Amino acid sequence: MKWWKVFLIVSVGALMGMVMGGLFGLAAGYLTPDFFERRSGEWGPIGFATFLGGKWGVKLGGGLAVFGVIVQAFLQSRKRDAGGTIVPKL
Numbered sequence: 236m237k238w239w240k241v242f243l244i245v246s247v248g249a250l251m252g253m254v255m256g257g258l259f260g261l262a263a264g265y266l267t268p269d270f271f272e273r274r275s276g277e278w279g280p281i282g283f284a285t286f287l288g289g290k291w292g293v294k295l296g297g298g299l300a301v302f303g304v305i306v307q308a309f310l311q312s313r314k315r316d317a318g319g320t321i322v323p324k325l
Contacts, residue, residue, distance in 0.1 A: 236308065245300045252296015253289045260288020 264271055264284030271280035278286065
């Protein structure tokens with residue numbers, strides 16, 4: 236797999252994680268503003284919850300994308316030939 240394809244997969248995975256985490260944080264901030272009130276500071280509970288959701292979404296989305304790339308690389312390295320034997324790719 237080319238390096239730019241790996242970079243693109245991980246970057247898109249991290250950005251999608253940020254969007255989904257931010258939306259989850261936004262919903263959590265609207266539903267339970269008292270939970271985030273103490274730590275929110277000048278942002279307010281909704282902004283703080285959205286920030287936390289986006290921050291952790293980037294980390295978890297990027298990590299999941301990296302895991303997917305590792306699994307794909309492992310499976311490509313263990314391809315089988317027509318007879319069913321594993322052909323290692325070195």
